[in-house]
Structure formats: structure tokens, C-alpha cells
Amino acid sequence: MNIESIRKDFPILERKVHDKPLVYFDNAATTQKPKQVxxxxxxxxxxxxxxxxxxxxxxxxxxxxxxxxxxxxxxxxxxxxxxxxxxxxxxxxxxxxxxxxxxxxxxxxxxxxxxxxxxxxxxxxxxxxxxxxxxxxxxxxxxxxxxxxxxxxxxxxxxxxxxxxxxxxxxxxxxxxxxxxxxxxxxxxxxxxxxxxxxxxxxxxxxxxxxxxxxxxxxxxxxxxxxxxxxxxxxxxxxxxxxxxxxxxxxxxxxxxxxxxxxxxxxxxxxxxxxxxxxxxxxxxxxxxxxIGMDKILKHEHKLVEYALNALKDVKGIQLYGPKTDKRAGVISFNIADIHPHDVASVLDTHGIAVRAGAHCTHPLLHALGVEHTVRASFYIYNTEKEIDVLIDALNDAVKIFGV
Ligand SMILES: Cc1ncc(COP(=O)(O)O)c(C=O)c1O
Incomplete structure (x- = not known):
């Protein structure tokens, strides 16, 4: 998969959010659209x-x-x-x-x-x-x-x-x-x-x-x-x-x-x-x-999830939810200490990162896990490991701001 060439097909990925390059990690909500569509x-x-x-x-x-x-x-x-x-x-x-x-x-x-x-x-x-x-x-x-x-x-x-x-x-x-x-x-x-x-x-x-x-x-x-x-x-x-x-x-x-x-x-x-x-x-x-090929897409997302889970575990106060990498698609839910997920998402937004924070239309699931809400990052074909590095830096910023 040539991610750089895929990214060129998505006009929105060229825009900035709060003067930072857009990092779109809200793909489980809706994906971006290539120019062909x-x-x-x-x-x-x-x-x-x-x-x-x-x-x-x-x-x-x-x-x-x-x-x-x-x-x-x-x-x-x-x-x-x-x-x-x-x-x-x-x-x-x-x-x-x-x-x-x-x-x-x-x-x-x-x-x-x-x-x-x-x-x-x-x-x-x-x-x-x-x-x-x-x-x-x-x-x-x-x-x-x-x-x-x-x-x-x-x-x-x-x-x-x-x-x-x-x-x-x-x-x-x-x-x-x-x-x-x-x-x-x-x-x-x-x-x-x-x-x-x-x-x-x-x-x-x-x-x-x-x-x-x-x-x-x-x-x-x-x-x-x-x-x-x-x-x-x-x-x-x-x-x-x-x-x-x-x-x-x-x-x-x-x-x-x-x-x-x-x-x-x-x-x-x-x-x-x-x-x-x-x-x-x-x-x-x-x-x-x-x-692109669906087999390649799944492999790409597995690689991203593995990379992200590995990097996220070192963020201070992080609590990760869900199964091991081989049993999961490109979705990661987490909380950081007792910072409200909306606050985490707002800090990420200032870094140009779009994630979802809340209950993700799954109240019974979160009740079963004993959690009220989470931050969710979800990946797709145009996401990169470099963008995950940006996420980790931004989360470390949130940790500092909220004094975890
Ligand atoms: C697993 C699952 N089912 C159903 C839906 C509802 O999809 P839509 O909002 O496109 O109707 C979603 C949306 O996030 C979903 O993730």
C-alpha cells in the first residue's frame, strides 16, 4: 500500500486545523472521501x-x-x-x-x-x-x-x-x-x-x-x-x-x-x-x-493498532480497553487517569487531531465494562505511524495540562 499516494487522493487531508496538519482519527464515525468518489x-x-x-x-x-x-x-x-x-x-x-x-x-x-x-x-x-x-x-x-x-x-x-x-x-x-x-x-x-x-x-x-x-x-x-x-x-x-x-x-x-x-x-x-x-x-x-485490496487494508490497520497500543501504554495514567491486537480492528478506546474524555478530545483538537469522545452509542457495553465514556481513535487507509506519534505527543501534553 502506497500511503503517500493514497493520501493525495483525499483533498481534505491537505487542510490545517488550528494551524496544524489535520490528523483524522474519527474514521469509525465516518471516513473521508477520495476525489474519485x-x-x-x-x-x-x-x-x-x-x-x-x-x-x-x-x-x-x-x-x-x-x-x-x-x-x-x-x-x-x-x-x-x-x-x-x-x-x-x-x-x-x-x-x-x-x-x-x-x-x-x-x-x-x-x-x-x-x-x-x-x-x-x-x-x-x-x-x-x-x-x-x-x-x-x-x-x-x-x-x-x-x-x-x-x-x-x-x-x-x-x-x-x-x-x-x-x-x-x-x-x-x-x-x-x-x-x-x-x-x-x-x-x-x-x-x-x-x-x-x-x-x-x-x-x-x-x-x-x-x-x-x-x-x-x-x-x-x-x-x-x-x-x-x-x-x-x-x-x-x-x-x-x-x-x-x-x-x-x-x-x-x-x-x-x-x-x-x-x-x-x-x-x-x-x-x-x-x-x-x-x-x-x-x-x-x-x-x-x-x-487497493481489502487484505492490504486490514494488514495496514493491524500494523497501526500494534504500533499505537505499544506507544500508548507509556502515556502516564492511561487505561486501555479491548482485546489483543490479533482480535481487533483499527479502533482503540482509552481513558487517561480521571480526565474527562471531552477534555482530552479538546486538547487533541488544538493539535489538529480529530477523535471521538463519549459513549459511542454503546451504553450497555460501557456499563458492562464499568466505564462511562472513553476517548476513541479509529484508523483507516490514509493514516500513518507518524500521525500516531503526533497523537502520543498531544496526549503527553494533556497529561501535563491536567497534572496527571
Ligand atoms: C457497529 C455500528 N453499527 C451501527 C452504526 C450506525 O451507523 P450509521 O450511523 O451509519 O447508521 C455504527 C455507527 O457508528 C456502528 O459503528
Whole structure:
């Protein structure tokens, strides 16, 4: 991987923040965009902006073709068919579609198994619907090292479990979960298996056929694509069984006073005018990632995490959270003595460093670890060891300022 040449593709990396070069370590929230993605969106609006699947004019045909091609690119990227890919606005929407579409069919005795590691996007919809509709939601424990407690998983999975929905990579700790094994166990009980892939698809090769998951939810904007983009993979047979959650134009094939027929996949789940430019942007993002190679991206991030963990342990008062390097993706959460994470983040900001401070939409996970909030640094393809050195210097500055 030629990081210097990759960095040249990201115009934002040239800007300064408080007169310092930008060090962007908030990639788990959203990634920066390469000019190839920005140009693809610009090209759409400048040259062929139109609604899709509606017009018989040239612009609409060009827009429809590009939008469908983007589904094909994402399908190839995760080894699925193009019509098994539904574009959404983010992982949250993808998971809510599943919770509403599948949840509404659950009965009082049915169970949904999720984990205490989930992002709120895969926690709150199930909890809310469980309370409303009467099905039971169970929560797998985590170990003190921030891994899933497999004994807890095994004991909570029962013949009543209808849905298992798990996070692939923790956005707070970086833990890489053994989802293939969990999916197999779910299927042994005839439960559907959902993977929240928001933090895995940007960083490692995903093969939904090999994973054998029924559904895989993700955000485009966390993998170089524009904000407002995301997706949901569903196995054809699972999508065909499932009812839509959003209704209106585009998702129907015929409507009469007597009845409505759903459109073919994937449009059955894409009601209304889609984010055409965003969809085309995901296609461009996938092209960009393919050119680098997902195996190289994961290796690069492992190297960065190893380097960072090694350097961070010498910062005075540091408390690091999460598993060992080989079980984690490019995310590091920490606290420094009793300095509030917002204060640490503010000092880092004065050094031009962007990190996230807070609970990272994972209150149950932090409760389980006995922590209220952390500082989170998350890496991506354009980050370097030199930038980690800048982070360490800035943290030592915070240590001095707050008198640790
Ligand atoms: C693991 C995980 N799931 C779901 C989400 C929600 O993603 P979005 O905000 O793009 O809907 C995030 C966002 O950080 C995440 O990290």
C-alpha cells in the first residue's frame, strides 16, 4: 500500500486545523472521501441528474443504469447477487428495516438474541419492538477483555430464538467477533442470522456466502462513500419471505383498491426516490477499495493498532480497553487517569487531531465494562505511524495540562 499516494487522493487531508496538519482519527464515525468518489457525485449532478426507473428519457436511463451498476459493484464486493443489495441511508436504517419487517411477525413466546456489545442501532429497535409486541430480547454478556462471552451466547440461544443479530466488529473496542461460528449456531436452531457489518466491511474482505448470514447491514459513508449512504444485503429467499417496511412509489409492481403487489428485488425495499448520487458514490468507493485490496487494508490497520497500543501504554495514567491486537480492528478506546474524555478530545483538537469522545452509542457495553465514556481513535487507509506519534505527543501534553 502506497500511503503517500493514497493520501493525495483525499483533498481534505491537505487542510490545517488550528494551524496544524489535520490528523483524522474519527474514521469509525465516518471516513473521508477520495476525489474519485467526490468526482462521481459531481459527474452525476453535472451531467445526468434524473430520477431513476421513472423516465423514458436519456438522462433517466443513464442515471438508472449507473444506479443499478452500483448495486452490482457492491454485490460483487461482498460476493452476493446485485438484487440481494438494498441501498439505504445507513446501517441504522438497514437494521430498523429488519427489526420492523421481521419483528412484526414475531409471537409472544419468540426470542431475539443480541449482545451487550451492540451499537444502539442494533439494540434499541429490538428492545423497543420487544416491549411493544411482547417478544423477548436476550443479551449476550461480554468478558472483561471486551470479547463476546461464548458460554453466555450458548446458554441464551434456545429453540425459541427466531433471530440472532450481532455486531461483527465493535465500534468502541475494535473487537472482531467470530460471526461465522455464531451464524452457524443460530442456523442450528433455525434462527435467522443478522450481522451488523458497519465496522467490518470498510476494513476487511466480506464474503456473505462464506459467512452464510441471512442479512448484513452496513454504512457506505464509513467506507469512503458519501454521507446518507448505506446498504442491506439479504439472501434472496430471506428477502422474498420478508415484507417491506417502507411503502410508496418504486417498491410496488401494481396497486389497486383490492391489493398491492411488491416490486422485484431489490426495489421492493427501496421505497420512494433513492439517493441516486449517493448510490453511485458507493459504487465509486467500492472501485477505490478494490484497487487497493481489502487484505492490504486490514494488514495496514493491524500494523497501526500494534504500533499505537505499544506507544500508548507509556502515556502516564492511561487505561486501555479491548482485546489483543490479533482480535481487533483499527479502533482503540482509552481513558487517561480521571480526565474527562471531552477534555482530552479538546486538547487533541488544538493539535489538529480529530477523535471521538463519549459513549459511542454503546451504553450497555460501557456499563458492562464499568466505564462511562472513553476517548476513541479509529484508523483507516490514509493514516500513518507518524500521525500516531503526533497523537502520543498531544496526549503527553494533556497529561501535563491536567497534572496527571
Ligand atoms: C457497529 C455500528 N453499527 C451501527 C452504526 C450506525 O451507523 P450509521 O450511523 O451509519 O447508521 C455504527 C455507527 O457508528 C456502528 O459503528
Amino acid at each position: 467526490i468526482d462521481s457525485v459531481n459527474d452525476f449532478y453535472s451531467n445526468y441528474n434524473a430520477n431513476v426507473h421513472r423516465g423514458l428519457h436519456a438522462l433517466s436511463e443513464e442515471a438508472s443504469e449507473a444506479y443499478e451498476k452500483a448495486h452490482e459493484k457492491v454485490g460483487n464486493f461482498i460476493n452476493s447477487e446485485w438484487d440481494e443489495i438494498v441501498f439505504t441511508k445507513n446501517t441504522t436504517e438497514s437494521l430498523n428495516i429488519l427489526a420492523y419487517s421481521l419483528g412484526l411477525d414475531l409471537k409472544k413466546d419468540d426470542e431475539v438474541l443480541i449482545t451487550k456489545m451492540e451499537h444502539h442501532a442494533n439494540f434499541v429497535p429490538w428492545q423497543y419492538l420487544g416491549k411493544k409486541l411482547g417478544f423477548k430480547v436476550k443479551y449476550v454478556d461480554i468478558t472483561k477483555d471486551g470479547e463476546l462471552d461464548m458460554q453466555s451466547f450458548d446458554s441464551l440461544l434456545t429453540n425459541k430464538t427466531k433471530i440472532v443479530s450481532v455486531i461483527h466488529v465493535s465500534n468502541t473496542l475494535g473487537t472482531i467477533n467470530p460471526v461465522k461460528e455464531l451464524i452457524e449456531k443460530a442456523h442450528d436452531k433455525n434462527a435467522l442470522a443478522i450481522v451488523d457489518g458497519a465496522q467490518s466491511i470498510p476494513h476487511m474482505e466480506i464474503d456473505v456466502k462464506d459467512l452464510n448470514c441471512d442479512f448484513f447491514a452496513f454504512s457506505g459513508h464509513k467506507m469512503l462513500a458519501p454521507t446518507g449512504t448505506g446498504g442491506l444485503f439479504g439472501k434472496k429467499e430471506a428477502f422474498e419471505e420478508m415484507n417491506p417496511f417502507l411503502f410508496g412509489g418504486e417498491m410496488i409492481s401494481s396497486v389497486s383498491v383490492e391489493k398491492t403487489e411488491w416490486n422485484m428485488l431489490p426495489w421492493k425495499f427501496e421505497a420512494g426516490t433513492p439517493h441516486v448520487a449517493g448510490g453511485i458514490g458507493i459504487g465509486a468507493a467500492v472501485d477505490y477499495l478494490n484497487k
